[in-house]
Amino acid sequence: MKDAFELDASRVVDPCAGAGVWCQAARTTWPDSFVHAIEPREEETRHLERNADAFSIADFLKAEVSAGAYDIALTNPPFSLFEEIAEESLRVADFACLYAPIDLLLRAEGRVGWLREHEKHVRALFITPGPIGFRGPGTSTDFRTYGLWVLHQEARAPMWSTLVLPLLPSSSRQWVTRPGTFEVTP
Numbered sequence: 001m002k003d004a005f006e007l008d009a010s011r012v013v014d015p016c017a018g019a020g021v022w023c024q025a026a027r028t029t030w031p032d033s034f035v036h037a038i039e040p041r042e043e044e045t046r047h048l049e050r051n052a053d054a055f056s057i058a059d060f061l062k063a064e065v066s067a068g069a070y071d072i073a074l075t076n077p078p079f080s081l082f083e084e085i086a087e088e089s090l091r092v093a094d095f096a097c098l099y100a101p102i103d104l105l106l107r108a109e110g111r112v113g114w115l116r117e118h119e120k121h122v123r124a125l126f127i128t129p130g131p132i133g134f135r136g137p138g139t140s141t142d143f144r145t146y147g148l149w150v151l152h153q154e155a156r157a158p159m160w161s162t163l164v165l166p167l168l169p170s171s172s173r174q175w176v177t178r179p180g181t182f183e184v185t186p
Contacts, residue, residue: 009033009071015060015089016075019044020051026074038063065092072097083114096151102127121151
């Protein structure tokens with residue numbers, strides 16, 4: 001079975017797109033792909049027009065998306081909905097790449113104990129070193145380690161290959177897609 005990042009992905013979806021930062025990452029990783037963003041907040045429209053090939057203003061969990069419609073779902077999901085986003089992402093795409101804290105298996109943060117119960121889907125984990133900075137009023141720095149969980153719907157056995165991504169400049173590790181944060185243009 002191929003690694004998600006070795007696929008010739010032609011159809012990519014960001015189911016929780018925000019301003020489309022992960023859409024930009026998808027375009028870089030798979031330059032010939034068609035990137036579709038799904039985001040419930042209309043105020044992100046002007047960002048999504050720039051960052052995705054197409055977008056829908058909708059709630060991914062309520063949208064009617066066909067099974068197998070995409071090759072890859074790539075997103076930073078709301079952690080409180082991780083279980084639902086993971087299951088729906090695996091229904092609509094072969095691979096789901098979900099950004100989340102790496103200690104979720106240990107602490108079962110909120111409902112994210114899903115990873116422990118469904119570890120057969122985990123193909124790899126890519127760790128982003130360094131703290132995440134949250135910008136905007138009343139925000140601070142989160143010193144948990146985050147990573148990109150790569151899941152596959154037909155994984156036969158767990159593959160706990162863990163790759164550490166290069167340390168990014170601090171500006172690249174800051175959220176830019178949450179309400180109340182200032183706009184960052186490419």
